[in-house]
Amino acid sequence: MAKILLVDDSKTSRKILRTILEENGHEIIGEAVNGEEGVEKFKELKPDLTTMDITMPIMDGLEALKHIIEYDKKAKVVMVTAAGQKSKMVDAIKFGASEFISKPFETPQIIDIIKKML
Amino acid sequence: MFGLYLGNYLVEKGRISQAQFNDLMLQQKKTRVKLGLIAVKQKLLTLQQAEEINDIQKKTDKRFGDIAIEKKYLLVDQVTHLLDMQGNPYLQFVQVMTENNILSMEEIKVVVEEYRVDNHLTSSDISALKSGDIDRIIPVFVNLDVPITGECISLMLRNVVRFISSSIELKKAYIVREYSFGSLASQQMFGDHKLFVGLASKGNELLTVANAYATENYTEMNEDSFDSVCEFINCINGLYASSLSQVNIHIDMAPPYFCTDKTITAKGDICVVPVLINGEQVDLLVSVNSHVSIN
Numbered sequence: 001m002a003k004i005l006l007v008d009d010s011k012t013s014r015k016i017l018r019t020i021l022e023e024n025g026h027e028i029i030g031e032a033v034n035g036e037e038g039v040e041k042f043k044e045l046k047p048d049l050t051t052m053d054i055t056m057p058i059m060d061g062l063e064a065l066k067h068i069i070e071y072d073k074k075a076k077v078v079m080v081t082a083a084g085q086k087s088k089m090v091d092a093i094k095f096g097a098s099e100f101i102s103k104p105f106e107t108p109q110i111i112d113i114i115k116k117m118l
Numbered sequence: 119m120f121g122l123y124l125g126n127y128l129v130e131k132g133r134i135s136q137a138q139f140n141d142l143m144l145q146q147k148k149t150r151v152k153l154g155l156i157a158v159k160q161k162l163l164t165l166q167q168a169e170e171i172n173d174i175q176k177k178t179d180k181r182f183g184d185i186a187i188e189k190k191y192l193l194v195d196q197v198t199h200l201l202d203m204q205g206n207p208y209l210q211f212v213q214v215m216t217e218n219n220i221l222s223m224e225e226i227k228v229v230v231e232e233y234r235v236d237n238h239l240t241s242s243d244i245s246a247l248k249s250g251d252i253d254r255i256i257p258v259f260v261n262l263d264v265p266i267t268g269e270c271i272s273l274m275l276r277n278v279v280r281f282i283s284s285s286i287e288l289k290k291a292y293i294v295r296e297y298s299f300g301s302l303a304s305q306q307m308f309g310d311h312k313l314f315v316g317l318a319s320k321g322n323e324l325l326t327v328a329n330a331y332a333t334e335n336y337t338e339m340n341e342d343s344f345d346s347v348c349e350f351i352n353c354i355n356g357l358y359a360s361s362l363s364q365v366n367i368h369i370d371m372a373p374p375y376f377c378t379d380k381t382i383t384a385k386g387d388i389c390v391v392p393v394l395i396n397g398e399q400v401d402l403l404v405s406v407n408s409h410v411s412i413n
Contacts, residue, residue: 012349082356
């Protein structure tokens with residue numbers, strides 16, 4: 001079981017992810033609605049794993065990922081992307097993203113990825 | 119799906135009541151079984167294979183049968199056989215109408231012809247509607263020859279059927295430069311092309327999309343219900359961006375945007391596709407390579 005922080009501006013997306021993760025025994029210890037809040041909550045909650053949406057207002061997921069990796073090089077951050085964001089996925093790898101989850105969400109893929117990372 | 123068009127036409131003409139129509143649709147729905155379930159029952163697929171295809175379907179905008187053939191789980195003939203077993207939804211609707219003594223086969227033929235004439239459709243359009251195949255139905259109502267716009271509309275409508283409701287009825291698409299709405303969820307995309315994609319309604323009709331996608335029971339268009347519609351648009355636009363990238367066209371998605379009681383103004387065309395989803399009218403709006411402002 002992992003303590004997970006969800007960063008996504010979409011409440012629907014957070015709800016779907018929370019349901020999938022909780023049903024598979026993980027604990028959601030916090031949620032953030034943009035990258036800036038995500039970085040703050042990461043520092044405050046020190047999660048085992050963070051899911052990070054890419055397209056968000058105020059501070060996007062790539063910028064937030066950079067801040068988190070600067071703060072903690074070992075941070076495990078899974079980027080959440082809509083299909084078709086290949087160039088951003090490449091950037092995310094450069095900035096230290098551990099893995100990717102793509103939308104629309106697929107439960108087995110998410111669970112496999114989380115298991116692999118823990 | 120044609121049962122829906124015909125049923126609504128009969129309600130409009132006062133030949134059947136709305137309650138009768140709703141009951142007919144319910145009866146028809148009960149008779150239709152998913153292709154994957156039939157394949158598993160026929161032992162042509164394992165449950166795991168069917169689930170795998172369902173998962174792929176969510177990502178790739180392909181039909182169940184086509185994926186099964188690609189994966190070499192089924193042969194073309196087997197898919198045809200399964201589709202035959204599943205039955206044509208229009209024929210199921212006709213069956214339910216006649217069994218309930220609402221109209222005879224002969225009377226249905228007459229009504230179909232009246233519907234065709236009233237809606238300025240050709241016989242081949244009627245065949246497309248009767249087929250129940252969304253890919254054949256869309257061109258009856260939307261001009262798909264316009265590059266980008268046509269593909270984008272087609273993809274969005276196929277996914278409305280997949281994720282929101284299989285009970286959709288399309289109306290003839292039209293072009294405007296200005297469009298006023300009560301509720302709008304939208305997203306702009308930039309890069310090799312500039313796209314504006316929105317779902318709009320006069321009042322709270324967008325709830326039908328919001329509730330289906332988030333599996334919620336929202337009763338008004340608020341931040342949460344708009345979020346659900348925006349997330350649906352975001353996912354489908356992602357699939358579209360992904361398919362464009364395969365032909366070396368790159369577009370990037372801006373965060374989705376929602377608002378109420380405003381007017382969209384475009385320097386170019388906005389294609390409006392009216393879609394009745396579970397009886398509620400939602401308009402799909404697509405504008406390509408045009409400056410769009412909302413005020």
